[in-house]
Amino acid sequence: MNLQGILVPIVTPFTSDNKINLPALTKLVEVFIDKGVTGIVACGTTGEYYTLNEVEREQVLSCIVEIGKGKTTLIAGINDLSTNGAVSRAKNAEALGYEGLMLAPPSYSLPVQTELIAHYESVANATKLPIIMYNFPARTGVEIEINTVAELSKIPNIVGIKESSGNFSRALALISAKLPNFEIICGCDDQAADFLFWGVRSWISGGANVFPAEQSAMIKAAIANDWNKVRQIMSGMMLTIQAMESGGYNQKAKLGCLRHNIDAGNVRLPLLPLPKEDVSSFNKLIAAYEAPGN
Numbered sequence: 001m002n003l004q005g006i007l008v009p010i011v012t013p014f015t016s017d018n019k020i021n022l023p024a025l026t027k028l029v030e031v032f033i034d035k036g037v038t039g040i041v042a043c044g045t046t047g048e049y050y051t052l053n054e055v056e057r058e059q060v061l062s063c064i065v066e067i068g069k070g071k072t073t074l075i076a077g078i079n080d081l082s083t084n085g086a087v088s089r090a091k092n093a094e095a096l097g098y099e100g101l102m103l104a105p106p107s108y109s110l111p112v113q114t115e116l117i118a119h120y121e122s123v124a125n126a127t128k129l130p131i132i133m134y135n136f137p138a139r140t141g142v143e144i145e146i147n148t149v150a151e152l153s154k155i156p157n158i159v160g161i162k163e164s165s166g167n168f169s170r171a172l173a174l175i176s177a178k179l180p181n182f183e184i185i186c187g188c189d190d191q192a193a194d195f196l197f198w199g200v201r202s203w204i205s206g207g208a209n210v211f212p213a214e215q216s217a218m219i220k221a222a223i224a225n226d227w228n229k230v231r232q233i234m235s236g237m238m239l240t241i242q243a244m245e246s247g248g249y250n251q252k253a254k255l256g257c258l259r260h261n262i263d264a265g266n267v268r269l270p271l272l273p274l275p276k277e278d279v280s281s282f283n284k285l286i287a288a289y290e291a292p293g294n
Helices: 022-034 054-068 083-096 113-125 146-152 168-177 189-197 212-223 227-245 249-260 276-288
Strands: 005-009 039-042 073-077 100-103 131-135 158-163 183-186 202-204
Touching (some): 005 073, 022 249, 039 054, 054 083, 073 083, 083 113, 131 146
Parallel strands (some): 005 039
């Protein structure tokens, strides 16, 4: 499973009557592959996995496999409120042909660190697929502490962590730990240049729904030690990324798909569409974006 490069936690497009828009999803996968991303993460947070029933989830996962298998790395988000639920989703993703899994701590139950270890161990033991842990305490209410990361990294099929805490000092501690056969993955779009500078070459980016080619180019520039280009690309995207991080992330990720001439529709409850003035402001940011060299 290749994690080097940009992996897109793809949005789930909806029709005007709030159904899964499989033609739009198909086009998005094709566009992202064409733009040079390393992989697609299905049913992640940006994909509004928590709004999908099991039939819809199967539709989304199957559609992405059908288009992307053999062309790009395919990872399935398997978050669930329970460990048994995550195990079931892991087995389903494996049966469908996914290459890897991404799993955050279960939300709401607030497990302590020993319970987190038991959670991840149970899921890892139930599947042959590699697992990326996802540290996003602002959403789950629980942080995977550094010592816990080190302990879980000893499990052969726990292969990395998407670090989305927003605390770069923590990220740097993880990077500096040099855990063997374990990938630290950028999960903070606005800190991507910092991650790259410190040697990270994997980025799971919701912002790649908007900027897939640009972010792929940014990784390549880092590999080539072209830090002027890294800074140039990051600077060009920064206002848009900051606007996404400031609120309405999923809504703005979907709006950004219009850059690819694909209408991803609105979000589902419990989220609401953005107010018209916010849509207008974000669209102006997208329209004002200039690719490096323009």
